[in-house]
Amino acid sequence: MRIIIPMALLLALAAPALAGGPPPADQDWPCKQRRTGAISRAAIWAGPAAQGRWDDDSEAAALAHKLASRRTPIEEVAPLVDAFAQKAGGDKDRRLTLVFEGTLDLINEERDKVLAGIARYARGQRALAAKVSADAEKAADAQEKQGDQGVDQGVLAPETLEKANPELKWDKRIFNDRAQALTYVCESPVFLEQRAFAIAQAIQEKL
Amino acid sequence: MTARFALALLALACAAAPARAYTIYVTDEKGNTITLIDSDTLAVKQTVSSGRRPRGVMTSPDGKLLYVCASDDDGIQVFETATMKLLRTLESGPDPEQFTMNKAGNLLYIANEDNAEVTILDVVKNQVLANVSVGVEPEGMALSPDGAMLVATSETTNMAHFIDANTFRRIDNVLVDKRPRYALFTPDGAGVWVSSEVGGTVAVIDAATRKILKKLRFDVPGLTPEEVQPVGMRITRDGNTVFVALGPANRVAVVDAHTFEIRKYLLVGQRVWHLALTPDEKHLFTANGNSNDVSVIDVANLKVIKSIPAGAAPLGVASSPD
Numbered sequence: 388m389r390i391i392i393p394m395a396l397l398l399a400l401a402a403p404a405l406a407g408g409p410p411p412a413d414q415d416w417p418c419k420q421r422r423t424g425a426i427s428r429a430a431i432w433a434g435p436a437a438q439g440r441w442d443d444d445s446e447a448a449a450l451a452h453k454l455a456s457r458r459t460p461i462e463e464v465a466p467l468v469d470a471f472a473q474k475a476g477g478d479k480d481r482r483l484t485l486v487f488e489g490t491l492d493l494i495n496e497e498r499d500k501v502l503a504g505i506a507r508y509a510r511g512q513r514a515l516a517a518k519v520s521a522d523a524e525k526a527a528d529a530q531e532k533q534g535d536q537g538v539d540q541g542v543l544a545p546e547t548l549e550k551a552n553p554e555l556k557w558d559k560r561i562f563n564d565r566a567q568a569l570t571y572v573c574e575s576p577v578f579l580e581q582r583a584f585a586i587a588q589a590i591q592e593k594l
Numbered sequence: 595m596t597a598r599f600a601l602a603l604l605a606l607a608c609a610a611a612p613a614r615a616y617t618i619y620v621t622d623e624k625g626n627t628i629t630l631i632d633s634d635t636l637a638v639k640q641t642v643s644s645g646r647r648p649r650g651v652m653t654s655p656d657g658k659l660l661y662v663c664a665s666d667d668d669g670i671q672v673f674e675t676a677t678m679k680l681l682r683t684l685e686s687g688p689d690p691e692q693f694t695m696n697k698a699g700n701l702l703y704i705a706n707e708d709n710a711e712v713t714i715l716d717v718v719k720n721q722v723l724a725n726v727s728v729g730v731e732p733e734g735m736a737l738s739p740d741g742a743m744l745v746a747t748s749e750t751t752n753m754a755h756f757i758d759a760n761t762f763r764r765i766d767n768v769l770v771d772k773r774p775r776y777a778l779f780t781p782d783g784a785g786v787w788v789s790s791e792v793g794g795t796v797a798v799i800d801a802a803t804r805k806i807l808k809k810l811r812f813d814v815p816g817l818t819p820e821e822v823q824p825v826g827m828r829i830t831r832d833g834n835t836v837f838v839a840l841g842p843a844n845r846v847a848v849v850d851a852h853t854f855e856i857r858k859y860l861l862v863g864q865r866v867w868h869l870a871l872t873p874d875e876k877h878l879f880t881a882n883g884n885s886n887d888v889s890v891i892d893v894a895n896l897k898v899i900k901s902i903p904a905g906a907a908p909l910g911v912a913s914s915p916d
Binding site (some may be wrong): 420421422423424426428429430431432577581584585588 | 775791792800814815816817818820825842843844864865884885916
């Protein structure tokens with residue numbers, strides 16, 4: 388009994404994160420989607436290769452910052468690109484390519500931070516699951532000792548354990564809330580990928 | 595008129611015939627809709643509400659019914675294609691994801707992701723004939739052209755399970771690369787292609803011996819191996835060409851089915867999941883989950899000719915039959 392309760396708790400807690408399967412190979416990656424590194428140029432760009440550095444062209448760099456920022460609504464991307472293209476005249480393709488390069492670098496930078504955040508989240512959940520398991524084991528130990536002293540074994544039910552150990556209940560709740568947020572957490576890099584793709588499309592249309 | 599001349603005339607007549615308009619059905623996981631596209635005008639004809647998280651989609655062989663896996667509603671919805679009215683919801687078992695149907699149109703073979711089972715459902719009687727246990731998280735489902743063999747892939751166990759479609763007994767398991775998601779029989783029934791999303795490969799399995807004949811890899815220039823995630827596949831009726839959707843590579847690979855040479859990578863929308871060929875094989879449609887559109891490929895010229903918005907996170911796509 389002493390072993391069974393904490394194990395059952397741990398399994399119940401871990402289940403939402405693992406979606407029914409065995410633990411993923413990368414323990415710091417809780418998402419169903421495969422972890423991918425930076426978004427490759429070739430994944431979203433069929434235009435020419437960049438000539439020069441994007442941050443050497445201050446106007447291109449300013450536009451790249453503006454496009455990459457999530458504060459800029461996606462509907463504003465096409466008109467901004469259009470205005471830049473008209474101003475660039477004969478040098479349009481080369482400079483629009485620099486805008487794309489800059490945007491992709493900036494979005495990849497932000498996406499890197501998001502990925503690191505997901506890894507931190509996964510480590511937090513693992514630590515919490517271990518803590519809940521250890522607390523439950525401790526609580527069960529204590530109650531079993533009481534059982535040895537003639538107290539009814541029925542008190543080992545998980546609800547009774549939680550009642551006697553409020554911290555256990557809280558940790559479990561935090562874990563479950565976070566597990567429910569997992570889908571959203573895992574979607575956050577996708578929003579950035581979508582943005583990069585949409586901007587690349589808008590720029591390519593002007594080449 | 596010699597027979598040969600008659601044949602030549604017939605061929606000419608066929609070549610000159612205008613393209614038939616098919617209906618393309620697209621499910622979107624997050625919008626809970628089915629988008630209907632006219633394959634001739636390439637315009638959206640209608641958008642219909644579906645159950646929650648619609649994924650697998652196909653028409654009955656006569657084209658009169660449309661089956662949709664409503665994964666989060668644990669059922670398969672049946673629409674009448676003429677009116678797009680929901681006729682009924684079939685008891686599929688929990689979380690149906692992909693399925694296939696026999697030629698007679700009375701049996702559905704469903705992969706139930708949550709309970710590691712393949713459900714064989716008589717759609718006329720709305721009655722489960724059998725549940726076959728397979729590996730964890732079954733997904734891809736394919737029936738051999740002669741209807742005798744069923745293949746299910748299990749995403750977590752990493753196997754292609756071969757099931758006798760008459761006795762519903764599992765007869766063999768073939769270990770493939772990580773997260774197999776789609777299975778496809780060649781038209782002659784001799785080969786089974788299985789795509790592995792995380793492994794980044796496609797295994798070509800001899801259906802008779804269940805040995806892997808070839809493992810295809812996709813080196814798309816400029817992409818990292820992790821970005822190449824093969825999912826949906828389609829094969830031309832002559833068995834010569836296989837199209838493989840490569841997920842976040844945003845590409846469809848065009849593969850020679852005999853030499854396994856990759857003829858071309860076509861840049862389509864973002865995160866391409868599943869594919870549908872019109873029966874005349876003029877167009878290939880791709881459901882792109884992140885760019886929320888469908889790309890249209892001109893099959894003869896292997897060119898992407900259009901993007902059509904199709905709800906939120908499109909995943910499944912099917913064409914009406916001839």
